[in-house]
Amino acid sequence: MESNRPLAPLTWLRVGGPAERFFMPKDLEDLCATLSGLAPEIPVFPLGLGSNLIIRDGGIRGLVIRLGRGFNGMEFSGxxxxxxxxxxxxxxxKRAAMAGLDxxxxxxxxxxxxxxxxxNAGCYGSYLADHFLxxxxVTRQGEVVTLLPQDMGFAYRHTDLPPDLVITRVTLAAAPGDPEALAAKMEEQLARxxxxxxxxxxTAGSTFRNPAGFSSTGRADDTHELKAWSLIDAAGMRGARLGGxxxxxxxxxxxxxxxxxxxxxxxxxxELVRKKVWDFHGIELIWEVQRVGDPLSVHPELTKD
Structure with a gap:
């Protein structure tokens, strides 16, 4: 376990302060033992690949847990x-496609x-909830639990899981497919x-959820009326800057x-984009990017009338 571990290098946006405590468990047993022995007043934050995340400049109090090699296994059957x-x-x-699963x-x-x-990530009209079994x-108390679909509270870009629950393994259902056809499909998606x-x-991926309540389908009949990007464009905020x-x-x-x-x-x-969209459309954009940790200060632009 490390103290004051810099977190910015672990995020796609490369910003943010350190973790008060940082831990990479070697396996499930190590994770359970650490959580069960942790003082109950210490908060826990599970950190993934840092792709959908802004860590504030003051860093994260408590214990940040990042899963590593002990949690990267893949098995395909049926x-x-x-x-x-x-x-x-x-x-x-990619590995699923090689195994003939879509x-x-x-x-x-x-x-x-x-x-x-x-x-509940998703794109092109498919969501993880559609495949979730x-x-x-592992709970904050170090207990291993099994989560079924009814335990997840799946919604658009949302679940009802406690923020300190550490997911360690996921089982998904997948339709069969020809590996070469699946590979070609993924190449087309990447190009698009x-x-x-x-x-x-x-970047951190899409910043705000679509008020339409669904992701882009990729189909020709996809509607853009309540897509976040369309609302931001109409409010004049494409290319807008604040500091860096x-x-x-x-x-x-x-x-x-x-x-x-x-x-x-x-x-x-x-936040300025959210305000502009609200002023222009009367629609509140909801953050899709997770924002965690303590700010060093409020940005001066946000204190202006």
Whole structure:
């Protein structure tokens, strides 16, 4: 266990303060023992790949847990995929395709399987909830539990899981498919993503949930009326900047660390976008990017009338 471990290098946006305490369990037994022996007043935050996250500049109090090699196993049998929570979504999709199973919707989703289950990640009209069979998790008290679909509280970009519950393994159902056809499908998805999203910039994926209540389907009949990017565009905030943060000119629902941004820059710009969209449309954008930790200060732009 480490003290004052820098966290910015572990996030896609490369911002944020340190973890008061940081722990990478070697296996399930190690994780359970540590949590069961932890003083009850110490908060716990599970950290995945840091892809959908702004860690505030003051860092995170308590214990940050990041799963590593002991939680990256993958097994495929019949129509089931048993995936360690630390497995990257893209890697799960590729390995499943090689085994003749269709989890291609995961290919372009940043992050890990544990995070995908926690936020019900999805794209192109498919969501993790559509495939979810069960998950293994460890409670704040160090107890191993099994979560069934009715325990998850799945909704659009949401579950009802306690924030300190550590997901360790997820079992998904997948339809059979030809490996070569699945590989070609994923290449098409990647090309579509790279043509429309700032994949070479430091981002955290989609910043706000779509008020429409669903992700892009990728179909020709997809509607954009209540998509977050469309609302942001109409409010004049495509390309807007605050300090080193910018709403991407390529896709206006992507916050970008354009030039040495702080977490306060990024969160502050996001809040300004929310205000502009509310003023223009009367619609409240809900953050999809998780924001955790303590701020060093409130960004001065947010204190202006």
């Amino acid at each position: 129509d089931r995929a048993v995936l360690g929570a630390a497995v990257p979504d893209a890697q799960a999709a 989890l291609t919707f995961l290919r372009t989703i940043p992050g890990s399987i544990g995070g995908a289950a926690r936020m 069960e998950a293994q998790a 993503r790279d043509a429309s999203q700032p994949t070479r910039d430091r 943060a910018q709403m991407s000119p390529m896709h206006s629902n992507f916050l970008v660390n354009a030039e040495g941004a702080t977490a306060a820059d990024l969160e502050g710009l996001g």
